[in-house]
Amino acid sequence: MPGIDECLLEAMRLPGARGAALVDWTSGLALGAVGEAPGGDHETTAAEAAELARMAAEHGTFAAGGDDLPPVEDVIISNGDSYHLLRFVDTSFDSSVFLHLWLGREEGNLALARIRLGEMAARLVLG
């Protein structure tokens, strides 16, 4: 069963992966980070990504309809040279974490990464 570091290293094996982190969106703390971060600073990246994730998680507009569903699965940002993929981790205990994967746009495959990151998020907490 993978731990946090194994999960992040697995994410880094995706084509085009530049950096990956596990972030708490309430506090903005990176509980783990590997690879590069935009601007070179994982802490700043975590705080800013947490801000985005919190907005998505807290606003009813983006929430799924069913009560038993997690409100949001992913947040995807694309820019001229990269993608940011934020995958919420649905834990059986109370938490507010997501996986953040930064992908180069040339080599990255957003659809594949989205599926794989979802699987990794599930394996991280479900085994």
Add this chain to the structure above:
Amino acid sequence: MTVVGTPPPALPVRDKGAGRALSPMLTRLAEERATGVLVREHGVLHLAEGRVVHAESPLAPGLDVLLTAHGTLAATAWQQAAARTTGPLLAAELLLRSGVLPTGALELCHLDALYDAGYFALAPSSTPGRFRYDSTPRLGPLPSVPVVALERETLRRRLLLHRLWPDPAADTAPLIRADPAAGRAPANPAGPTTPATQAASATPVTPRQRAVLDRVDGVRTATDIARNLGRQAFHTLVDVRRLTAAGQIAPLPTAPSAPPPPPPLGQVTTDPDIALLKRLRDALEAL
């Protein structure tokens, strides 16, 4: 026309230039890669080779509460592990080895609990901390955290709470429901009581805040609510401060006590250093 509430302030980013240490003793212990137990007023840090391996505070729910509150782990499974070991960290390691919990879930919960209890353990205290050299704590299979990382995260969390609502009274007092329409001061204390206040009051309560709000009964404190929800105490404080800023809840007013004796005339304010420090403090608080 949509009413837009005051957006919460951005999550702070640590100021790397600020070399402030919360506890000079802790800094020294980290430098000498000490192993032992640091007992402070609001919590305990277990250090192994200068790294924090475990933290406990009466103000934060422990790993056991986080894991059992929502059925991630059966309470009996925790009790059995705890009965066979000496302390929660070793119980968690036993659970890890036995494979009853996914590694990632246990690591995540362990780190959550460590940073949460560490926040309170490093809170300002009125008594000095005591360190006991003790070879028991060791670096185990669960992640440990450098002392500096815990200190910096604790400072960042303090700043985050301060930006949400600067008055810490709601962190520790029993909480009561407030009538948002009654018009509490808006999140920006300088702001007037105008439609902006009402807009702030109309800020929708998020589902996580609703869970906190539903447990506000005039008796429970934020710590009690955190334990009841099986939620990290700091996460609960974030919602408590935001709900306070929105005028939804308030700390239970304490019974009026005898007014403090007036300060000796002319002693405090005429000292130019003290006066300067007070002006500095007021200016910093106004930032």
